[in-house]
Ligand SMILES: O=C(O)CCC(=O)C(=O)O
């Protein structure tokens with residue numbers, strides 16, 4: 124269960140990036156702290172993150188991607204949008220206003236840079252190849268492929284360090300989650316929520332029945348999410364009394380949260396908390412003016428979630444060992460049936 128929080132906690136993960144390595148005491152303190160936040164809010168800001176790119180660079184790469192001509196982006200679209208394409212899981216998805224106007228977003232998803240050997244899937248007849256290679260725009264029109272691959276690798280390393288700390292906090296050895304790293308299918312997703320004329324600015328309170336959303340309330344399905352969000356505002360996290368608590372922008376921070384599967388793995392000790400995103404308005408919000416980034420709001424919101432995911436054949440079970448198990452690939456295929464970016468695939 125979540126608690127009655129009114130803001131998200133902030134966790135300083137500086138020791139993880141220390142060139143001399145974190146001390147035993149620092150790691151123990153961090154492990155306890157992460158346990159505490161994931162057992163209560165399920166969400167936190169991480170500050171002093173060990174990543175080499177600044178927010179400005181991450182959002183620049185994302186904006187350049189979304190500024191590409193529609194035709195170029197559609198060349199990368201998943202097969203569910205262009206029947207003659209081979210990519211089923213990685214690539215671009217356009218906005219689908221006709222399906223869900225409270226889920227108005229376009230996105231570009233990439234997996235590991237090194238192709239994973241084809242896995243013996245749990246559903247051989249499935250039309251989704253979770254292990255397929257990435258697709259990229261032509262280098263002449265988009266020059267950030269290698270930077271995004273580096274960002275992906277750094278986020279994967281950070282996620283694995285966090286998982287070691289979580290393992291210890293759950294009474295397991297620090298390498299307990301090492302099997303989750305084998306053929307890991309983690310996803311880096313660039314997201315753009317276009318500005319919506321009727322939406323209020325992200326910082327202005329609205330009555331709940333008039334809130335315009337661009338991402339409907341959900342919990343993340345997997346293990347751990349590490350989110351870059353720009354200064355537009357709009358992310359909200361639900362507390363135990365049902366209130367939506369704003370998660371405003373904190374410069375250079377990442378938002379971290381627990382997914383459904385990790386809540387199960389933790390034996391119910393960690394909580395996968397419901398969250399949503401308000402539609403960005405056309406006018407700049409107060410928070411974006413304050414950060415001298417008013418352009419971001421006019422263009423909509425950019426966020427870049429990284430979903431840490433195990434390999435397709437990873438056996439995922441509770442640390443208590445008493446609730447059976449699921450193969451990760453089975454879990455994700457089941458979840459895909461509810462995701463808007465796969466919704467036009469009627470028979471998946
Ligand atoms: O854009 C955001 O801030 C949140 C995105 C999100 O919750 C998701 O993609 O699962």
Ligand SMILES: [Fe+2]
Nearest residue numbers: 341342343398
């Ligand atoms: Fe989410």
